[in-house]
Amino acid sequence: MGLVTPFLQLSFLLAVILLAAKLAGYLAVRLHQPSVLGEMLAGILLGPSLLNLLHLPLIDDAALAETVSQLGQVGVLLLLFLAGLELHIADLRRSLRASALAGTLGAVLSILLGGATGLYFGLGPLPALFLGLTLGASSVSISAQTLLELKSLKSRVGLSLLGAAVFDDVLVIFLLSAFFALTSSSAGWANLLLVFGRMGLFFALALAFGLWLLPWLVKWVRNLPVSQGVLTLAIVVALGYALAAELLGGMAAITGAFLAGLMFARSPEKETLEPRLHALAYGFFVPIFFVNIGLSVDLFSLGGNLELALLVIFSALIGKLAGAGLGGRLAGLTWRESLQLGVGMVPRAEVSLIAGSAGVAAGLLGAREFSALVAMVLACTLAAPPLLRLLFHAPARPVVLNQSKQE
Amino acid sequence: MGLVTPFLQLSFLLAVILLAAKLAGYLAVRLHQPSVLGEMLAGILLGPSLLNLLHLPLIDDAALAETVSQLGQVGVLLLLFLAGLELHIADLRRSLRASALAGTLGAVLSILLGGATGLYFGLGPLPALFLGLTLGASSVSISAQTLLELKSLKSRVGLSLLGAAVFDDVLVIFLLSAFFALTSSSAGWANLLLVFGRMGLFFALALAFGLWLLPWLVKWVRNLPVSQGVLTLAIVVALGYALAAELLGGMAAITGAFLAGLMFARSPEKETLEPRLHALAYGFFVPIFFVNIGLSVDLFSLGGNLELALLVIFSALIGKLAGAGLGGRLAGLTWRESLQLGVGMVPRAEVSLIAGSAGVAAGLLGAREFSALVAMVLACTLAAPPLLRLLFHAPARPVVLNQSKQE
Numbered sequence: 001m002g003l004v005t006p007f008l009q010l011s012f013l014l015a016v017i018l019l020a021a022k023l024a025g026y027l028a029v030r031l032h033q034p035s036v037l038g039e040m041l042a043g044i045l046l047g048p049s050l051l052n053l054l055h056l057p058l059i060d061d062a063a064l065a066e067t068v069s070q071l072g073q074v075g076v077l078l079l080l081f082l083a084g085l086e087l088h089i090a091d092l093r094r095s096l097r098a099s100a101l102a103g104t105l106g107a108v109l110s111i112l113l114g115g116a117t118g119l120y121f122g123l124g125p126l127p128a129l130f131l132g133l134t135l136g137a138s139s140v141s142i143s144a145q146t147l148l149e150l151k152s153l154k155s156r157v158g159l160s161l162l163g164a165a166v167f168d169d170v171l172v173i174f175l176l177s178a179f180f181a182l183t184s185s186s187a188g189w190a191n192l193l194l195v196f197g198r199m200g201l202f203f204a205l206a207l208a209f210g211l212w213l214l215p216w217l218v219k220w221v222r223n224l225p226v227s228q229g230v231l232t233l234a235i236v237v238a239l240g241y242a243l244a245a246e247l248l249g250g251m252a253a254i255t256g257a258f259l260a261g262l263m264f265a266r267s268p269e270k271e272t273l274e275p276r277l278h279a280l281a282y283g284f285f286v287p288i289f290f291v292n293i294g295l296s297v298d299l300f301s302l303g304g305n306l307e308l309a310l311l312v313i314f315s316a317l318i319g320k321l322a323g324a325g326l327g328g329r330l331a332g333l334t335w336r337e338s339l340q341l342g343v344g345m346v347p348r349a350e351v352s353l354i355a356g357s358a359g360v361a362a363g364l365l366g367a368r369e370f371s372a373l374v375a376m377v378l379a380c381t382l383a384a385p386p387l388l389r390l391l392f393h394a395p396a397r398p399v400v401l402n403q404s405k406q407e
Numbered sequence: 408m409g410l411v412t413p414f415l416q417l418s419f420l421l422a423v424i425l426l427a428a429k430l431a432g433y434l435a436v437r438l439h440q441p442s443v444l445g446e447m448l449a450g451i452l453l454g455p456s457l458l459n460l461l462h463l464p465l466i467d468d469a470a471l472a473e474t475v476s477q478l479g480q481v482g483v484l485l486l487l488f489l490a491g492l493e494l495h496i497a498d499l500r501r502s503l504r505a506s507a508l509a510g511t512l513g514a515v516l517s518i519l520l521g522g523a524t525g526l527y528f529g530l531g532p533l534p535a536l537f538l539g540l541t542l543g544a545s546s547v548s549i550s551a552q553t554l555l556e557l558k559s560l561k562s563r564v565g566l567s568l569l570g571a572a573v574f575d576d577v578l579v580i581f582l583l584s585a586f587f588a589l590t591s592s593s594a595g596w597a598n599l600l601l602v603f604g605r606m607g608l609f610f611a612l613a614l615a616f617g618l619w620l621l622p623w624l625v626k627w628v629r630n631l632p633v634s635q636g637v638l639t640l641a642i643v644v645a646l647g648y649a650l651a652a653e654l655l656g657g658m659a660a661i662t663g664a665f666l667a668g669l670m671f672a673r674s675p676e677k678e679t680l681e682p683r684l685h686a687l688a689y690g691f692f693v694p695i696f697f698v699n700i701g702l703s704v705d706l707f708s709l710g711g712n713l714e715l716a717l718l719v720i721f722s723a724l725i726g727k728l729a730g731a732g733l734g735g736r737l738a739g740l741t742w743r744e745s746l747q748l749g750v751g752m753v754p755r756a757e758v759s760l761i762a763g764s765a766g767v768a769a770g771l772l773g774a775r776e777f778s779a780l781v782a783m784v785l786a787c788t789l790a791a792p793p794l795l796r797l798l799f800h801a802p803a804r805p806v807v808l809n810q811s812k813q814e
Contacts (some may be wrong), residue, residue, distance in 0.1 A: 018642060066474075069414075070474060284687060
């Protein structure tokens with residue numbers, strides 16, 4: 001039993017990743033930054049830019065890196081589920097106008113600026129439009145985590161942010177699907193209807209299950225002699241909604257997980273569920289997600305097309321800052337709140353990268369555009385937490401989320 | 408974005424496995440059986456015997472099966488860590504004599520009978536001894552759960568049972584580790600000193616760290632503004648002890664995890680740690696472990712060696728009934744109590760299966776021996792609860808372990 005088995009390799013990686021995440025998160029908080037920033041930077045230090053953890057002599061194994069990545073993806077599902085769990089639909093409804101306007105305008109302006117950037121750098125109209133589309137969708141997991149740490153997720157800004165994220169996910173994925181349907185298929189308009197129909201079907205089924213069947217299920221399971229029954233039910237439902245969002249609705253898995261959390265938020269079991277899920281998420285899976293973001297970044301490969309990268313980053317930043325900010329202002333937020341909302345919408349992640357890869361595969365984008373997208377994701381993701389920290393009046397010595405639960 | 412990515416495949420597998428585990432566990436409890444039996448049976452139904460979940464058309468992927476298996480292995484580390492964490496050493500000290508005698512004699516007689524069975528069926532001396540070793544250790548969780556259901560865990564028999572289960576776990580894991588250390592080395596007996604030196608070094612370092620450094624670490628971390636800091640520390644320490652047990656001590660990873668739990672049991676943070684770890688373990692990882700055991704069983708391969716299976720089952724039953732029963736009687740229990748103790752020691756689970764898998768991997772056992780072990784685990788787990796109910800004056804409707812934690 002002295003062999004270095006795959007499980008021992010995984011155990012070693014997990015121990016290092018978890019330790020690094022919590023240490024770096026602690027240092028970040030000491031430096032008055034959100035812990036999520038420290039966790040991502042720890043990942044960059046452990047990644048190919050410095051230590052190259054996933055490619056150490058005894059560790060180098062693609063399957064292992066994939067396993068770590070998948071554990072992180074479970075983490076982001078739990079993160080969005082928790083974000084949904086801590087909301088009331090009534091809260092979201094109050095910020096519906098701000099969500100719709102900020103989500104739509106932030107996506108539209110990002111698309112337009114990205115498209116203009118593409119044209120300026122010599123892309124044709126369709127590739128330029130596609131480059132714009134890749135900048136459209138925010139990924140709010142990082143902002144949501146930051147606002148949680150700043151105890152502002154349930155503020156008007158936080159609620160608008162979560163709602164706007166759903167709006168722009170739906171909008172941008174609809175536009176991306178429409179783009180492919182109209183440009184690659186002879187039966188374009190029929191496909192467009194299909195895309196729309198799938199989204200509608202997913203939302204209808206998700207709501208029907210969540211509003212009618214789920215309350216009964218939770219009530220049944222909570223009285224069963226099953227260890228951690230409600231917790232496991234929540235995990236299964238989160239996974240199920242994530243699967244349905246992608247496979248049925250054609251949307252992002254995290255949108256499904258967020259919806260699942262919203263549905264559970266209506267249950268009286270929410271109070272006992274939340275601390276258990278929090279332990280599962282923040283004790284194990286979520287730190288792996290944030291470290292893994294950094295692990296996949298090679299800083300040395302980002303230098304090549306500085307001008308394009310800078311303009312793409314500029315488009316992505318201004319698109320959300322001005323677009324989502326304007327949307328918030330039109331919906332009645334103060335200027336300061338609108339700016340906070342705009343900054344919160346800045347981070348991009350999986351939708352940009354997945355769409356970018358699809359664009360490369362379809363011959364719409366080249367390697368230099370994709371590199372610029374990666375640099376943009378990195379810059380936007382790293383910029384948001386400290387900017388948010390600056391814009392909120394945080395206490396001098398930050399009080400961290402759930403410290404009370406920790407004690 | 409409608410592609411079936413590896414993560415979607417994993418999400419689907421996890422949702423099905425968790426749902427099946429809890430449903431089957433519930434049905435088992437309804438039928439007055441330990442839930443762990445239901446979870447393993449669910450795995451068998453999902454496995455190659457019936458549904459062949461891991462080899463469905465869109466799922467078939469060795470890396471995915473490996474990921475599920477590794478999640479299960481994390482589960483068994485958490486299970487053993489929790490077993491260590493929940494030990495009350497003062498309680499156990501009162502029944503020390505009965506525990507030591509019953510644990511030792513039950514393990515020794517099982518090993519001898521199992522070894523004789525192996526020899527009778529034509530195995531060489533070493534494989535036969537190894538087959539015996541796989542029958543040695545009772546399952547702490549199944550014994551405790553059975554006794555809790557009978558409201559007899561605090562009786563003289565119950566405390567002796569808990570202590571004896573620990574004794575035979577430690578004894579058998581020690582013997583298994585020594586077996587591998589001595590047989591995998593070409594220098595054989597000459598390396599005995601090195602083997603015991605490594606074990607000694609591991610135990611010395613594990614105790615030194617656990618007794619001196621760990622209390623200070625826990626105290627430091629609990630006051631840090633880090634979300635779920637103590638929980639993550641516990642996971643990292645469990646992984647670290649597991650790694651050290653294998654790589655430094657040449658022993659089983661679960662020995663390390665169990666020791667790590669024992670070390671944390673001394674901390675005042677134990678009270679807040681236990682429910683979080685319980686959520687992590689029983690809400691996610693542990694059910695995956697038990698279902699995954701079943702997933703690797705092909706029932707159609709069990710039928711061919713009925714005689715071997717029956718003799719292994721007979722050895723396992725008589726080994727504990729007579730061995731542990733005699734130990735209890737020698738320590739001053741009544742004949743009736745000794746019989747109860749012997750029956751309580753009959754259930755086998757993870758240690759037998761893990762050792763069995765390791766034996767298959769090392770070429771000591773073949774598929775027919777492993778199938779016989781699985782049949783033995785099923786039979787012993789199934790036989791013990793009704794026998795115990797017969798020997799104790801049991802209430803009509805069982806109260807289930809951890810129901811209080813569920814509420």
